[in-house]
Amino acid sequence: MSRNRRGCGGCALAFLALFFGLPLTMVLVAPAIAARIVADGLPEHAAYLSEWLWGAAVSVPLGVLSVRFALKRNGRVRRSALVKRWLGLLVRGLGLLAVMNVFVFVTKKPASAGEHVIDDGMGLFVRAALIGVAVLVVLALWDRRARRVTVEEVRAAAAEADRTLQRVRRENVRVSRQAERVRARLVKLQTRSDVEFHGLRVFHRESYQCADTAHIAYQSAQTSLHTMSSLVRRARRAPLQLVASRRARAEMHAAATHLARSQGELREQVDQGLSMVRTLNANTSDLKHEIRDSCGRQGREWFEALEERIEQAREERRVGNRVGGGQ
Template identity: 40%
Template sequence: MARHDDPVAGCLGALLAPFILLFAFYVLVHSLVALARALVALPGIILAAPAAAAYLLVNGSAQTEQYRLGWLAGAGVAPLFALALVRLACPRTGRLRGGQRGSGTDASRRSGGRSRTRKRPVLTGYLARAGILLAASTTTALVTLLRGHYFQGPDTGPDQDVFGNAGLIATALLVAIGWWDRRPYPVSVETVRAATKQAERTLRRVQAENERVERLARQVEAKLAATLSEADFASLRNLHYESFTCADGAYDYYGSTQTSLRTMEQLLRNVRVTSLWWLGPVGRPVTARARRERAELEAAASTLAGTCGQLSGNVDHALSRVQALNARTNDMKQSIRDDCGVRGQRWYEELEARIEAARDERRSKAWAGR
């Protein structure tokens, strides 16, 4: 006989399924919150110390006298602990930590007074953030203490709720501080125009360096295409030295230029963020001045982007030419050894010894720097 499903049970299951899922979700969220409180309870103890000390000073009794001194000591450590947490939460390249390096001009770095002036707002920023963190965690802990019945006996100190709540608030604030400090600085039109001038100067220098590399590459190629002899030893040796030093210096210069390019690209990304700030709130028109400033900024950024594109293309082409020059310079070294007799062989051996000594020195410096 065939088995038929009970329609009543099916309807009841369909009605209860959403409530079962909601209950499971509630249990999961409650468990995650409890786990988060347990993880942040240790720093929460220190951050809640000022609240516990204040609570004991007002509502303490003879039975809780033994706790007062410990919580007062914790209250003294809490500001330093909050400052350390803020220091860890601030990103390395953010406004506070990153602003201490590379934010000033060469003139400001040469001036000790300007450097000290720069340190004041950095210190003020740390202190303000630490104060907000400590005030929020202390207020949370104090509210939790006032709502509960703590310190009413020798064994009724604050429980995990006090420390967990303070720790959760502190964690949320530290995440917010890290996000806030990661925001890029507003970019002005003058900054973009100055960067454009710098990019144009760099582009001219790169083009001049490219011409020098091309000239040496042609000379090396011509020498290798000709019949070499021992009589050409002096000119070949000088050309090898000039080619080697040119390629080595050009490679370092192009690497430095690529670093400058990355800085300019970051500036362009900041421009896009700054440009969004001129978008007026929903339903409100953007002022004529804001539209004009935004148009000027976007025009300057477009010019900078074009120059950076040209510079990037020149550097990529130049690096390929430097690699080719290095390869042909190495061919010239082998030709001098093979075609220039005893002098060429002795020069080759001495050159290889110097190269190996330089490698050993770099390796020893690398090991010493670890």
């Protein structure tokens, strides 16, 4: 069965190449065929010139579209502004046409009287198609290369990293203080018999919201760290790629070092903050159980309602993940 499937797959590829790839190639190399008709100067071929000229006119937008489909959406060309994007696609489309048409014009032998316009067209078009595919592959690989970073971009990223670092440090202090407050309240609960349910319930909500807000802030910082990692690698390579003065390379090296240092400090602070959030969550969970055990019927009812809300929120997240994965 698997051999039959592989055989059918090969037949399908051959079918697509024959009935779609070959006509596409003929249109793309139409300018070379038209030029060869003019260069040969045979009267019997002149009747076909207008058809190939029409093909030559269509080859330009077709070449641009071929390049567009070969390049990724997040690549250097398609990610740029509208005018610059289509100008880049036009230049690359014309380059594709130039390579293919030069090959066909040079390879195709001058026709003699009584011969067809295209002699041995299948072999000629197959070779032209392979060259076109090779050009598209080169363009796609070049388009995936990261744009060379500038010293201004590195400095701006380092400044943003410093600001994010200050925010994370403030968040760490807030989480640490809240964790200490929860731990102190737990100790107090365990040593006193008189407890105030309403105040404990509000305190539990504040603690939970503190951990939740801090976790969101740390997730945002982790996203920034991921972006910085790529920029740090590019910035470290930049001095080796710059054809500039020693001063320019030194400035880039200093900016890259600053960014790498800020990134390292930010990652350390985020890891520390996430560890404190886990501690705060553990203390908040202990507080939840102490409220249940120390506040009588009110505490037990509150605990059961809270657990029900937590389980409902988890189920909603699971349903959302399944729906998102199905899309």
